[in-house]
Amino acid sequence: xxxxxxFRDAELVRKLAARIQETAQHPxxxxxxxxxxxxxxxxxxxxxxxxxxxxxxxxxxxPVCVTPLELIDKALAIAALPNVVFCSFGDMLRVxxxxxxxxxxxxxxAQVKIVYSPLDAVRIAQENPHLQVVFFxxxxxxxxxxxxxxxxxxxxxxxxNFSLLVSQVTVPAAMHAILGSPHNRVQGFLAAGHVCTxxxxxxxxxxSQKYHVPIVVTGFEPLDILQGIFLAAAQLERGSSLVENxxxxxxxxxGNIPAQKMIDAVFEPCDRNWRGIGMIPASGLKLREEYEFFxxxxxxxxxxxxxRESDICISGLILxxxxxxxxxxxxxxxxxxxxxxxxxxVSSEGTCAAYYRYTSKEG
Amino acid sequence: MTSSEYPPMQAPVCPLxxxxxxxxxxxxxxxxxxxLDLIKKVFLPCFSNPALLAGNDFAEVxxxxxxxxxxxxxxxxxxxxxxxxxxxxxxxxxxxxxxxAVSGGIPLCLTASFVLEEGLKISTLEKIVKSMADTSLxxxxxxxxxxxxxxxxxxxxxxxxxxxxxxxxxxxxxxVGSNAQPGDAVIVSGxxxxxxxxxxxxxxxxGLSADIRSDVAPLNNLxxxxxxxxxxxxxxxxxxxxxxxxxxxxxxxxxxxGITLFEDQIPVHPAVRSxxxxxxxxxxxxxxxxxxxxxxxxxxxxxxxxxLQHEPYGQNARLxxxxxxxxxxxxxxxxxxxxxxxxxxxxxxxxPRIC
Numbered sequence: 001x002x003x004x005x006x007f008r009d010a011e012l013v014r015k016l017a018a019r020i021q022e023t024a025q026h027p028x029x030x031x032x033x034x035x036x037x038x039x040x041x042x043x044x045x046x047x048x049x050x051x052x053x054x055x056x057x058x059x060x061x062x063p064v065c066v067t068p069l070e071l072i073d074k075a076l077a078i079a080a081l082p083n084v085v086f087c088s089f090g091d092m093l094r095v096x097x098x099x100x101x102x103x104x105x106x107x108x109x110a111q112v113k114i115v116y117s118p119l120d121a122v123r124i125a126q127e128n129p130h131l132q133v134v135f136f137x138x139x140x141x142x143x144x145x146x147x148x149x150x151x152x153x154x155x156x157x158x159x160x161n162f163s164l165l166v167s168q169v170t171v172p173a174a175m176h177a178i179l180g181s182p183h184n185r186v187q188g189f190l191a192a193g194h195v196c197t198x199x200x201x202x203x204x205x206x207x208s209q210k211y212h213v214p215i216v217v218t219g220f221e222p223l224d225i226l227q228g229i230f231l232a233a234a235q236l237e238r239g240s241s242l243v244e245n246x247x248x249x250x251x252x253x254x255g256n257i258p259a260q261k262m263i264d265a266v267f268e269p270c271d272r273n274w275r276g277i278g279m280i281p282a283s284g285l286k287l288r289e290e291y292e293f294f295x296x297x298x299x300x301x302x303x304x305x306x307x308r309e310s311d312i313c314i315s316g317l318i319l320x321x322x323x324x325x326x327x328x329x330x331x332x333x334x335x336x337x338x339x340x341x342x343x344x345x346v347s348s349e350g351t352c353a354a355y356y357r358y359t360s361k362e363g
Numbered sequence: 364m365t366s367s368e369y370p371p372m373q374a375p376v377c378p379l380x381x382x383x384x385x386x387x388x389x390x391x392x393x394x395x396x397x398x399l400d401l402i403k404k405v406f407l408p409c410f411s412n413p414a415l416l417a418g419n420d421f422a423e424v425x426x427x428x429x430x431x432x433x434x435x436x437x438x439x440x441x442x443x444x445x446x447x448x449x450x451x452x453x454x455x456x457x458x459x460x461x462x463x464a465v466s467g468g469i470p471l472c473l474t475a476s477f478v479l480e481e482g483l484k485i486s487t488l489e490k491i492v493k494s495m496a497d498t499s500l501x502x503x504x505x506x507x508x509x510x511x512x513x514x515x516x517x518x519x520x521x522x523x524x525x526x527x528x529x530x531x532x533x534x535x536x537x538x539v540g541s542n543a544q545p546g547d548a549v550i551v552s553g554x555x556x557x558x559x560x561x562x563x564x565x566x567x568x569x570g571l572s573a574d575i576r577s578d579v580a581p582l583n584n585l586x587x588x589x590x591x592x593x594x595x596x597x598x599x600x601x602x603x604x605x606x607x608x609x610x611x612x613x614x615x616x617x618x619x620x621g622i623t624l625f626e627d628q629i630p631v632h633p634a635v636r637s638x639x640x641x642x643x644x645x646x647x648x649x650x651x652x653x654x655x656x657x658x659x660x661x662x663x664x665x666x667x668x669x670x671l672q673h674e675p676y677g678q679n680a681r682l683x684x685x686x687x688x689x690x691x692x693x694x695x696x697x698x699x700x701x702x703x704x705x706x707x708x709x710x711x712x713x714x715p716r717i718c
Binding site for chain 1: 555569570628640642643698699700701702703704705707
């Protein structure tokens with residue numbers, strides 16, 4: 001397959017891995033931010049090709065994983081209402097709330113639909129004017145433009161029966177939170193290529209300068225990821241902390257400006273809770289006042305719902321790179337993909353699920 | 364008023380039973396005249412064989428059966444009913460024929476039960492029954508008994524078909540899942556994931572159009588070529604729901620062996636691979652309906668591969684892995700870039716990924 005096989009070339013992978021081995025003379029801790037990268041690392045066994053000096057930790061870049069339990073409970077409360085069609089990306093369906101999940105609700109008669117795009121939800125709203133259609137708008141800056149466009153489109157159509165339950169989060173704020181933590185171990189970052197495709201990487205210069213960490217914009221195929229690791233390790237070895245772009249076939253410094261304008265038109269920054277991490281200031285997006293009409297949290301009375309996270313689950317520490325899944329007492333025993341305790345076990349992009357699927361269960 | 368001003372009398376006044384429906388109505392399941400009518404007009408013209416035409420409550424299995432017999436049964440539901448490469452009719456015949464054939468036996472006959480939803484178009488039913496008849500003819504396995512029930516509209520998804528069948532394995536033992544041996548080769552008869560992706564794209568919910576056809580097919584004739592060549596097959600199974608990864612996990616557990624697959628040997632149609640990448644699916648977990656996994660001593664692998672590749676349903680057969688004593692119960696994948704990962708069983712529903 002074009003644009004894929006070239007980046008999975010076994011011989012080039014072997015050469016690049018050898019260069020990393022030569023370069024990384026000292027132990028370094030590098031975090032890949034994006035869940036899609038974690039998935040790719042596990043899927044291809046990229047971590048097994050790295051020298052012992054490189055430790056990868058898996059960052060909080062899975063939007064399903066970081067959606068707080070409270071918001072999931074709100075989603076479940078809305079989805080259970082009669083005359084509601086609740087639309088979501090597929091992997092959100094299995095995420096357990098306090099007492100149930102969307103798949104179970106569906107089996108009990110709730111109208112829960114998997115969609116690939118919020119625009120599908122708009123279409124469902126258009127075709128079913130007597131039903132309230134709610135889209136669970138989760139994601140990082142990658143999903144924000146299309147979610148914004150769904151709002152704009154629904155407004156243009158004059159739809160009265162479409163709304164969003166918003167859980168948009170932003171990457172730079174999470175990087176600040178991780179690097180600013182007194183327990184931080186991360187010395188270098190692979191920035192999420194797809195987020196940078198939208199947002200560019202100009203905002204990372206301030207982060208790399210403030211915390212003295214190299215940040216390498218990185219793609220998702222094996223060669224992309226190894227190239228990102230190589231550049232980060234080379235910078236660490238020579239003591240530099242620059243922003244580099246290892247994904248230039250998609251990412252530019254300024255990013256996709258029309259998409260950014262669309263996000264800006266519909267959303268504004270807000271404080272957000274991250275599952276397991278807690279509140280991070282200015283780390284999310286919410287609907288601007290002029291689009292409040294489309295806010296499902298207003299349309300349905302869910303303000304009274306407030307939920308505490310699980311005591312056993314250490315997904316917060318895992319999302320921050322402070323623990324690895326096998327270090328959790330519940331991993332593989334109380335907590336499995338069949339019976340997940342926390343969202344990192346639920347999503348196929350979640351760190352615990354990726355570990356469970358792709359490595360020996362004994363850890 | 365003269366008598367000529369009256370309209371001609373349309374006697375008798377009671378409505379006559381009307382039996383020329385375009386859709387299934389509840390009365391088609393009544394067991395009465397309409398049921399009989401449906402059987403005569405739709406089923407018998409397609410499934411004509413002596414056992415069925417005898418019209419008894421049972422049917423005699425054709426011929427004398429010597430030796431061991433295996434049976435299998437399978438219920439078939441699919442949405443949409445028609446998809447590129449097949450339909451529920453072809454699926455319902457192939458499914459049971461293949462389940463029987465992987466025992467190493469010769470499928471003799473099938474039975475079929477239909478649950479029809481009120482409102483199903485008779486023309487749709489006719490197309491499905493015709494497809495069953497064609498597939499049955501292709502496989503050489505007659506459908507010798509059947510039953511039809513009708514449920515109210517909304518209580519089924521158009522049509523559900525359950526088929527059962529009998530195969531004779533004669534003096535040999537059936538090929539079972541617990542007999543994989545360290546050193547064995549793992550062969551798959553062709554590209555993976557075609558059926559699952561064909562059905563998914565046919566639903567039209569993905570905004571994705573792709574030239575992907577289901578592989579649904581009866582494999583008994585293909586399998587027979589192999590079983591005639593060798594009686595050394597250790598395990599044979601058709602990797603349907605859950606895909607090859609799930610099927611091989613079952614075998615690894617039943618046989619207490621480890622299995623290693625080589626990613627760069629696994630045949631996947633380019634369109635299926637692209638669609639899987641886009642949708643966040645792994646073709647190793649996607650359903651097949653016309654593929655068989657054969658596990659046998661490595662020294663026979665190349666000849667069997669050559670036999671398969673000369674058959675229409677086996678052209679893309681590949682040797683994809685090997686069995687070892689290490690890590691019993693576990694399936695590993697050697698990735699094309701030189702890493703290794705565990706292939707676990709499919710957990711829960713196959714859900715598309717975000718991003």
